Amino acid sequence: MTASTANDQRFREFKMPDVGEGLTEAEILKWYVQPGDTVTDGQVVCEVETAKAAVELPIPYDGVVHELNFGEGVTVDVGTVIISVDTDPGAGPVAPAAAPAAEAPAAPAAPEEDEEPQGRQAVLVGYGAAPSSTKRRPRRQQPGVPAQPAALQAELNGHAAPAVAPAPAAPVAAPAPAPAPAPVASAPAAGRPLAKPPVRKLAKDLGIDLATVTPTGPEGIITREDVYAAAAPAPAPAVTAPAVTAPAAVAPAPVPAVVSADRERRVPVKGVRKATAQAMVASAFTAPHVTEFITVDVTRTMKLVQELKQDPDMAGLRVNPLLLVAKAFLIAIRRHPDVNAAWDEANQEIVYKDYINLGIAAATPRGLIVPNIKDAGTKTLPQLATELAELVSTAREGKTSPAAMSGGTVTITNVGVFGVDTGTPILNPGESAILAFGAVKLQPWVHKGKVKARQVTTLALSFDHRLIDGELGSRLLADIAAVLEQPRRLITWG
Structure with missing residues (x-):
């Protein structure tokens, strides 16, 4: 072996x-x-x-x-x-691989343009290249343009190169005395100023000609600070003159503001944030969204919440308005089962589902996620309360499993906890509807022919118009409101 x-x-x-x-x-x-x-x-x-x-x-x-x-x-x-x-580990040091046959030393040949330099490892897809494994095509020398210093050219290409001592400059004849000109950028003769691509883009955005910028970087490279300095207004030169009466003050001309790089933060888009962004873009530009709104008197529902907190069957369970809104949503879907469907673009089919996996949008330290309660339509109110509490707790701890976030059919987003009246929610990809539950507020409301202070909220229902037409969507939203206005329908309809 x-x-x-x-x-x-x-x-x-x-x-x-x-x-x-x-x-x-x-x-x-x-x-x-x-x-x-x-x-x-x-x-x-x-x-x-x-x-x-x-x-x-x-x-x-x-x-x-x-x-x-x-x-x-x-x-x-x-x-x-x-x-x-x-x-x-008890086998001792790692056995060295067999060395190749000795050969006479030879001067290393320059790699071809498409040849991978020796000693570098192949770069894995999706990671980008390590500093020591970047492969670049060598720049072609243009006729009449002097070559860049080796160390500088290597830096601009993104990798290190052996330092080379610069050749001494040839003596030239001293020019005739002349007034000292203003400092200008030191750039290679007949070549463009030295700057990395991000710096060139910055200069372009600020309208700065790199040929007028004084470089301060190594080997005459123009840095971001050099560009910002060139964009700043030049100070007025000092002038010695006899004292004169100062003229009336004149307002200076406005100077364009220059934003320093240290006042901005860049964060890579990855993880939950990346997945959410991709899903929302795919949904918004794939499913034709329709959003309808209804304002509801939920005074009786809020009273029921308080009563359920005292119910022995709900002892130890978290009872809140979201629980009853979820139950009302499930009852309304049971009355209009065609809502619970999905659009299969590949097969050009509508998939009607006999189960309801209810998603609950949850804000977590890693971003917004939407785990769902499997077969929520079959749960009793205590069971629904138990699973809702577990779902939210697990999500906030960042321990939600991928399976818990797959296979949802409809979703609820509770924007009311942030004091928001309502919104126009975007569908979770593959789902048919999403209900936004707004803040419950005490408002004047006509009740039994008189204006009274009542607890009121606004619901917003977004749905896929390929699956749900205006009539079906309106009936679904009206049924949700009817249950919340008269919570006894939880029994009569459920």
């Missing part, structure tokens, strides 16, 4: 698994082990965040951690090796 074969059998590599349904990447949130630590089969070694939830990953091997391939905060593609384990 060769040394390389023995090493392959000894070291086991653990790849990033697909911890959801078709997920392609995950971010490493935290490592629980370090190189040299002993691990056992089934031990959790790290926590990763997918586009749907945070998940702990167990290692399937016994041994000693040999190497962690990525640090915390790095997004890794599914199928990429993230950790290697030495399954036979």
Whole structure:
């Protein structure tokens, strides 16, 4: 057995698994082990965040951690090796691979334009290149333009190069005395000023000609600070003159404001935020949305909430207005089952569903997620309260499983907890309707022919107009309102 074969059998590599349904990447949130630590089969070694939830990953091997391939905060593609384990640490040092046959030394040849330089590793899809593994095409020298210094050209190309001492400048004849000109940018003769692409874009955005900018970076590179300095107004020159009576003050001309880079923050779009953005764009520009509104007197519902809190059957359960709104939504869907459907674009079919998976939009530290209660239409009020409380608690802890966020049919978003009257919610992809529950406020309301202070809220229902026409959507929303106005319909209709 060769040394390389023995090493392959000894070291086991653990790849990033697909911890959801078709997920392609995950971010490493935290490592629980370090190189040299002993691990056992089934031990959790790290926590990763997918586009749907945070998940702990167990290692399937016994041994000693040999190497962690990525640090915390790095997004890794599914199928990429993230950790290697030495399954036979008592075997001693790693056997070296057989060396190739000795050859006469030869001067290294310059790589072809499309050839990968020796000693570099292939870059995994989705990670970007490491500083030492970036491949660039060499710049072609234009006729009549002097070559850039090697170290400077390497820096602009994105990788290091051996330092080369600059050749001494050839002596030139001294020009005739002349007034000293204003400082100008030092740039290569007959070449464009040296600046990296982000700096060039900044100069273009600010309307600055790089040829007029004085570089302060190494080897004459123009930096962002140089561009900002060029954009700032020039100070007035000092002038020695006899004292004269000052003229009336004149307001200075307005100067365009220049925003410093240290007053902005850039955060990579990833994890839950990335998944939410992609889903909302896909939904908004795929399903034709219609939103309808209704204002409802929920005074009786709010009284029922207080009564249920004293009910022995609801002891220990969280009873709130959202619970009764969810129950009203489920009852209305049961009365109009055609609402509970999905549009299958690939097969050009409408899929009617005999189950209701009720999604609840939950704000978490990682962003908005929408887990759902499976078969919510079959739950009693105590069961619905129990599952709703567990769903919200798990979501806030960041422990919601990918399965809990898949397969939803309709959703409720409770914007009222933020004091918002209502909104125009966007459908969760693949779902037919979403109900926004606004803030409950004490307002003047005509009740039994008299204006009285009543507790009122506004509901907004967005639905997919391919599946639900205006009549069906209106009847659904009216039924939800009817249950909340007269909560006894929870019994008579449910």
